[in-house]
Amino acid sequence: MRALNEIAVVTTICIKSIPQRFWTSLSTVVAVSLVVTVLLAFLAMAAGFQQTLRGTGAKDMAIMLRAGAQAELNSGIVRNQARLIEEAPGVLKGPDGKPLVSPELYVIVDGIKKSTLPADGDLKKAPRANVTLRGLGPAGIAVRPGLKIVEGRQFNPGTNELLVGRALQKDFVGFNLGDTVKLGNSSWVVVGVFELGGSVFESELWADTPVVQDLFHRQNVFQSIRARLTGPDALGALKDYVANDPQLKLDVTTEAEYYAQQASRTSDLIQKLGWPLAIAMAFGALAGALNTMYSSVAARAQEIATLRCIGFSGTSSFLGTLAESLVLSLAGGVVGALFTWVAFDGLTGSTLSGASFSQIVFTFHLTPAVALQGIVLALVVGFIGGVLPAWRAARIPIVEAYGTP
């Protein structure tokens, strides 16, 4: 109890004296908050990206790609394989009795991001970004029960009509209802805008499969087959069916698993950029924290000496000084997290997905777990920045602290 009293009073003295060193203390708080902001901005980006991709997949939706293909982009499936899948066990049938199997085409086209549009609005000067154009038929709509057409209508089969994902429409130029868009060598008309639970599909353009196959010279070729299963347990039966048919050299997985893998690759990359940058900056903040805390110990030298004269232990001086450093860095961490939340949370961004090679629109998402990582980094900076000055506070000879020989 005595030891706790002792530590509590020295900690109180240290923390209450922070306003006496306002500017140096503030500089530490600002430096730490910048480090935390940089880290959390990257992590919020990774979390948002991951959330978008993970939210895309359903556990009862099987996706099939050519064996060995990591993504739709480098897959290739022929029409006959799609027909065989329609007869596979475990595939759900629609109200019309037809199996819910959707062979889909996947093409990359050019788009212009609103954020990269030149000030004069000249579209010719704007850099191009990859956008996914997905060719699908009525089955493609049927296997996605959450689809909502929020503006306009569904495209008509056999026409150059486009359905545009809501996220893509917000982030890219020229995809408003009724707009005519040039994709490849052909012109298309936007006839509808859809939402699909904030998933990655909202970053895509959808059109009728035969038209896309024709205009992009992909006759009779698809990139993926989606099949709605009778339940998540039905995947095993489908896998066995595919494995036993030599015509079906396909990899089968759930859509949830497929997008989770894609998400982890890109979000890992974002995190691998974010952490080193934040750690490099943390060294700068650490220097600031050390400077602040050494100044604090120097400014409080007489107080520390007086307390030790009275009989207070070096341990209480050590812990009090360390607590001061942790309080400053915690303040920096909280400020950084709040700033990131205000400035970035909910912000829409888009990035190139490593697997699909196309832009995926996502929302920065500062989750409590992500914010906690920033606070922990701040406390690590505070701890390391406080230990050496705290050690000095504990060990400095009293006569030296008083400035007498």
Add this chain to the structure above:
Amino acid sequence: MTGQTLIHLQDVSKRFVKGKDTITIFDHLGLTIPAGDFVAVMGPSGSGKTTLLNLLGGIDQPTEGAITFDGARVDTLTEGQLARWRAHNVGFIFQFYNLMPTLSAARNVELPLLLTAFGRSERKRRVEAALSLVGLAERANHYPREMSGGQQQRVAIARALISDPKLLLCDEPTGDLDRSTADEILAMLQLLNREMGKTIVMVTHDPEAAKYARRTLHLDKGRFTEREMVA
């Protein structure tokens, strides 16, 4: 009224190494202070007055020799043992008061009691008694910046007294005060010595201050040059 020996310095030497030079402050110094004594130590700057006070208070250690307090060696104690010894036996009064600016007068006075087993209510009672003794009961919740120099020094005296130490060490306790305030503080110290039996060692440059002591020791170049009995 003085009694048995409280402090005894035997052949105490104190040397500092500064670069290639060794500076000798004391060379085989001897001193005996009986319990209940009030000693003023005077001397020019650099004569070793503060170093003597540091040795007596256990915040510095002699290079050679022995220091005993109440019959027990203190020069052989470890840093932690010395801290506990100081908490129980020594009260310090400084020229610039050395109060904690972020704590109220009452909290400043309470500091030494936080190192004891007293509970909150007992600590509060003792703090009130100590502040009443120095005439500052009504300023308990004031902060040092809200008090005059004389009031701050009285708070420092209350802090030094609160754990009832046998020895009070005063380093120029009136060096920052005007004459009349200084006289009030010195009279208070004299009262503590005469009425409460506190042993006091006071370093001062001021001959008027020294008159309040029972005796004055003159220190020059690490040696006592003359002893004068007062009162």
